[in-house]
Amino acid sequence: MSATSISRALTPPDIRARKGGTPIASLTAYTTPIARIVDRHCDLILVGDSVGMVLHGLPSTVGVTLDMMIMHGRAVHRGAERALVVVDLPFGSYEESLEQAFRSAARVMAETGCGAVKLEGGDSMAETIRFLTRRGIPVMAHVGLTPQAVNAFGGYKVQGRGASADQILQDAKAVSEAGAFSVVLEKVTEPLARSITEAVAIPTIGIGASPACDGQILVIDDVLGIFTDFRPKFVKRYAELGRDAEAAIAAYAEEVRARSFPGPEHVFGESAKSKRG
Template identity: 70%
Template sequence: MSASSSMRPVLPTDILARKGSEPLVVLTAYTTPMARIVDRHCDIALVGDSLGMVLHGLPSTLGVTMEMMILHGRAVVRGLQKAMPVIDMPFGSYEEGPQQAFRNAARLMAETGAPAVKLEGGQHMAETIAFLTKRGVPVMAHIGLTPQSVNTLGGYKVVGREGEADKVMADALAVEAAGAFSVVLEKVPEGLAGRITQRLAIPTIGIGAGVACDGQVLVVDDMLGLFTDFRPKFVKRYSELGQTADEAIAAYAAEVRARHFPGPEHAFPDVLPAKGPKS
């Protein structure tokens, strides 16, 4: 069942049931207007902590707070009717231990209305994922490149080549065994992502992980081309809205400076025009 054909909200059990069938369509959303558009076409609207970089100008996701995730989570949930909202748990909100993770996951769900959360990490987060899922918190896992760990990973690099492949596979098996209903594979070599997808009974959602995954996710601002100077290899741009916006704002600025805007059709007269006689 896809979001486009469902007449009820998509739930984690629906996502799990999609394993090996029609690919899952996932995009990030951070605002109500964008959520309404995503809702018409996607199965999942991910309120990603990428909002820190995309909307707030932060250099990484590490400065994102629970309050930011709740604010944007509420906005996205208001814009959805069918697609399932999933909220990222921000850095520092779950790493301390299962109890901390549960408190913050429960807060995210209660204050936004989202039915699921996403957190980063493989084998070392398995205990936390199991703790959450046993207590009614559906978890989307995230392995491979985990942006919240960028300082220890040494940058935004591909994860899983050569000697790292066994570890990434072990991470995937660990989050599945812990009860995650799906797992994001970020910047994982295509062959490895395919093997993980074949091995797991839960859906894999790729971002820079090749076509063999059970679904795909992109940052919506990336695929719309809202950034003119940022073009990751794994992003296909379906539009160039950044360039379009730049041209539109330049035209507006030129018309204001030339006093061509506003025109008479955009202004209000001092006296209302007389109404004609009733027929």
């Protein structure tokens, strides 16, 4: 499916219908200019809580707030015309109760204009997903490595090896049966991701999972080579904009110190037309 073959905005049912079809291309975005570029090529834009690490310098996603997600969600929605915009519910905004989850999700959708929310957790979040979807809030689920629980995992470790594989499979089935329209599989073993994709009725979106998934997602700053603090194995860099940006900034600073910038073409001369009476 080409990026120009659909003129209207994609919806959660559109993404759900892509199960077993053309793979779903997804990326994160956090700003309007990047959202405009991603929108021309991808089917789904995730305003991920990874924004806390890649834009705000936080050590993990745990410190991200609902206000932060709404601010970036608004920015991305302004730049998206075709892709489905999904906004992460941050840590602490949905786990306490069904009512808390609804209030947070409803606020995010009302204040950003997004088409769906995403939350982390499998079987333990099935009731929450069911509660939200029955009240008109589309939900993307997220199982495997769930970064908001990184402290419980003891780090960003591969999931699905040994006995934990059965639990992750159960998690994926539970969120599918609860009404999620898709599920992110993060940093799970390839055979397990393949098995989950075959076992559940909704599209699987892989990140460090399997090419057999119904779609893929990466963090935009990883793809562009802007975030360089660390590089997960599953990341493929398609550009090195961080390196290019540093070279450009170094050249600018050197020219400023040498007084070669600004040049005559960058300043304004006084003329009759430029004077104000």
